[in-house]
Amino acid sequence: MATQAKRRRVAGLAGSEDPAPVASFLSWCRRVGLELSPKVAVSRQGTVAGYGMVARESVQPGELLFAVPRAALLSQHTCSISGLLERERGALQSPSGWVPLLLALLHELQAPASPWSPYFALWPELGRLEHPMFWPEEERRRLLQGTGVPEAVEKDLASIRSEYYSIVLPFMEAHPDLFSPRVRSLELYRQLVALVMAYSFQEPLEEEEDDEKEPNSPLMVPAADVLNHLANHNANLEYSPNCLRMVATQPIPKGHEIFNTYGQMANWQLIHMYGFTEPYPDNTDDTADIQMVTVREAALQGTKVEAERLLLYERWDFLCKLEMVGEEGAFVIGREEVLTEEELAMTLKVLCMAAEEFREFKDQDGWGDDKREEDSLTITNIPKLKASWRQLLRDSVLLTLQTYATDLKTEQDLLSSKEVYATLSWREQQALQVRYGQKMILHQLLELTN
Numbered sequence: 229m230a231t232q233a234k235r236r237r238v239a240g241l242a243g244s245e246d247p248a249p250v251a252s253f254l255s256w257c258r259r260v261g262l263e264l265s266p267k268v269a270v271s272r273q274g275t276v277a278g279y280g281m282v283a284r285e286s287v288q289p290g291e292l293l294f295a296v297p298r299a300a301l302l303s304q305h306t307c308s309i310s311g312l313l314e315r316e317r318g319a320l321q322s323p324s325g326w327v328p329l330l331l332a333l334l335h336e337l338q339a340p341a342s343p344w345s346p347y348f349a350l351w352p353e354l355g356r357l358e359h360p361m362f363w364p365e366e367e368r369r370r371l372l373q374g375t376g377v378p379e380a381v382e383k384d385l386a387s388i389r390s391e392y393y394s395i396v397l398p399f400m401e402a403h404p405d406l407f408s409p410r411v412r413s414l415e416l417y418r419q420l421v422a423l424v425m426a427y428s429f430q431e432p433l434e435e436e437e438d439d440e441k442e443p444n445s446p447l448m449v450p451a452a453d454v455l456n457h458l459a460n461h462n463a464n465l466e467y468s469p470n471c472l473r474m475v476a477t478q479p480i481p482k483g484h485e486i487f488n489t490y491g492q493m494a495n496w497q498l499i500h501m502y503g504f505t506e507p508y509p510d511n512t513d514d515t516a517d518i519q520m521v522t523v524r525e526a527a528l529q530g531t532k533v534e535a536e537r538l539l540l541y542e543r544w545d546f547l548c549k550l551e552m553v554g555e556e557g558a559f560v561i562g563r564e565e566v567l568t569e570e571e572l573a574m575t576l577k578v579l580c581m582a583a584e585e586f587r588e589f590k591d592q593d594g595w596g597d598d599k600r601e602e603d604s605l606t607i608t609n610i611p612k613l614k615a616s617w618r619q620l621l622r623d624s625v626l627l628t629l630q631t632y633a634t635d636l637k638t639e640q641d642l643l644s645s646k647e648v649y650a651t652l653s654w655r656e657q658q659a660l661q662v663r664y665g666q667k668m669i670l671h672q673l674l675e676l677t678n
Contacts, residue, residue, distance in 0.1 A: 249346075249349035249350055250270050250271075250279075250350070252346040252349060253270065253346045253347060253349060253350050253450075254270065255346065256346035256347060256450075257300075257450070257451065260297065260299065260300040261297045261299070261300065262294065262295070262296050262297065262300050262450060262451055263294060263295050264293070264294040264451065265287075265291070265292060265293050265294060266284070266285075267283060267284050267285045267286075267287055267291070267293075268281050268282065268283060268284060268287075268293050268294065268486060269281070269282050269284050270350075270451075270454055274483055274484075274485060275456065275485050276456055276485060277456060277504075278352070279350060279454055280454060280455065280456050280485050280486070281293070281451075281454050281455050281485070281486040282483065282484070282485050282486065283480045283481065283482055283483065283484050283485075283486060284482065285482050286479070286480065286481050286482045287476045287479070287480040287486075288476065288479055289476050289477055289478055289479060290475060290476065291475070291476045292473055292474070292475055293463060293474040293475065293476060293486060294451050294452075294473075294474050295471045295472070295473045295474075296449055296450060296451055296452060296471055296472045296473075296474075297470065297471045298470060298471060298472070300450055301447050301448065301449055301450075301472070302332065302333075302336070302344055302347070302447070302448035302450070303329060303332065303445065303446075303447045303448065304328035304329050304331075304332050304445060307332035307335065307336055308335070308336065308339065308342070308343075309331070309332065309335050309406055310332075312403070312406075313328045313331060313332065316399070319395070319399070320395060320399065322391050322395055323387065323391075324387065324391065325442070325443065325445055325446075326421070326424055326445070326446060327391060327395055327396060328445065329424060329428070329445060329446050329447075329448070330396065330417065330420050330421065330424065331396065331399060331400075333420050333423075333424075333448075334396075334400070334407060334411045334416070334417070334420065335406055335407060335411075336348075337411060338407070338408050338410060338411045347448075347450045350454065351423065351427075352423075354416070354419040354420070354423065355419070357419060357422045357423065357426075357503060358503035358504065358654070358655070358658075359422045359425070359426070359499075359500070359501070359502070359503040360372060360377055360378075360381050360499060360500060360503075361381045361384055361385060361418065361422060362418075362422070363655060367655065368381060370633070371655060371656060371659035372499075372659050372662065372663075373631070373632060373633045374628075374631040374632035374633065374663070374666075375496050375632075375659075375662050375663060375666060376496050376517055376558075377496050377499060377500050377662065380500050381500065384421075385418075388414075388417065388418050388421050389414065392414050392417045392418075393414075396417060397412060400412050422503075424446055424448075425501045425502070426501060426502045426503060427448065427453040428446035428447060428448055428449075428453075429446065429447050429448075429449045429452060429453075429465065429472075430443060430444055430445075430446050430447070431444045431447065431467050432444075432467070449465070449472055451474070452465055452472065452474055452488065455474070455486055455487060455488040456485065456487055456488075457487060457488060457489060457490045457493075457498070457502070458487040458489070458506065458510070459489065459492075459493075459506060459510065459511050459512045459513045460487075460510070460512070461477065461487040461488055461489040462476060462477055462478040462479075462480050462484075462486060462487055463475065463476050463477055463480075463486050463487060463488050464477050464488065464489065465488060474486075474488070490502065492513040493511075493513055494511070494513060494514050494515040494665075495511050495514050495661055495662045495665050495666075496515075496517075496662050496666070498511070499658055499659070499662055504658060505658045505661040505662055505665075506661070507661055508643070508661055508664050508665050508668070509665075511665065512563065513562070514562070514563060514665040514666075514669065515560050515561060515562050515567065515666075515669065516560075516561050516628075516665075516666040516667075516669035516670050517558035517559065517560055517561070517628075517666075518558060518559045518561065518624050518625065518628050518670075519557075519558050519559075519628070520553040520554060520555075520557040520558060520559060520571075520575070521555060522624050522627050522628055523553075523559070523575055523576075523579070523620065523624045524540070524544050524553075524579075525624075525627060526620055526623035526624040526626075526627055527540055527579045527620055528540060529623060530620075530623075539583060539586075540579065543578050543579055543586060544579075546578065546586075546590055546594075547574065547575055547578055547579075550574065550594050552570075552571045552574045552575055552578075553571065553575055557571075559571060559572045559575075561669050561670075561673065562607075562669070563607075563669060563672075564607055565606060565607060566605045566606070566607065569604075569605040569606070572605055572621075573604075573605045574594075576613075576617040576620055576621060577617070579620060580614065580616040580617055580620055607672075607676065610673070610676040610677060611676050611677075613677075618677040619677070621673065621677050622673075622674060622677035622678070625670050625673045625674055625677070626674070628670060629667065629670055632663060632667065634663070635667075636664075636667045636668070636671055639660060639663055639664040639667060640664075642660055643660065643664060
């Protein structure tokens, strides 16, 4: 099966196929001190999609592929309006934390002499981004129903609109000399949000800062954002005081593509944030969600009288108090582990325990609870769980499977025939990979709880 389910790049904002953008970009790299190893090349040849980076010679683990000096990063601190953005920092605060960078991009994109122009020439064409936020709503719902993507996109679109009209547009109108009318557009802002979502990097906090400090603002990292993603990647970005370094983590044979990782991303997250998926079974980080309220719904199905229902809601409220569940949360199941093991184990325990045991447990505020090995929620241990736990988990999986518009066999029939798969549109193929990966995980749970 073709593995072209990666970011499709388009040379230059005008979609030019001319090779000059790469030459201009490499010339710019030399001017700003961005050093590429002679062993690597920015290329369209030998890549999964559009531009990528390819090994000209074999590369060993630990070898430096390129180093990006901090002055070459594009951020709110390095752009030509950094002083203004810093002075107005208070007025530019938003839940996303992205507004200053987005304003920097809006300004630099239309500045006639922006020093970043050769870098922008390697960006994808903004009008051709494949994030589901740009799909027609009907298509998005039809293809991705049950996956969690349509709901995530709706939240994004509402946030983007609110942020644009309440913060970004008033700021641009207050500085008409810095923002020409052609960049004062909600559609362009939405495209740049998607671009930052897919191409920016966020420097991790130091370990001792983790709890006290807000996350670092996103950065655009030239050269690093040329690399495509694989779960089984062969390079990794390292942060140091003076530069950011892309280092090989595996042997890379001559002619092979160099892949970074965007983190441990399930396919629904990849399509939502980056506009592509990894074809089954390549994405070892894939997951399926069971909504927390679905487990409550499954438990309610087993109640017969009002008193039982009231007791179940009391148990649920107690789990909320323990911060194990929430109305919008989800239990996350991977191929080999339950990523929310503690939360799911506690939920199954509390919802399934005898009434008297619950009273005692509640009186102790959930303390004095000795976790037993047979209650462990590793995938391999699920068949050994108590029958009541297995039944509740099974009922929750069955309810989750009902949220999809199609069943597993329909997806398998599409995937098993190369001829049929090839007739699907690119979006249909990507959505199929998301649905199929999730359903395979859920059906594995069905087998384990049988």
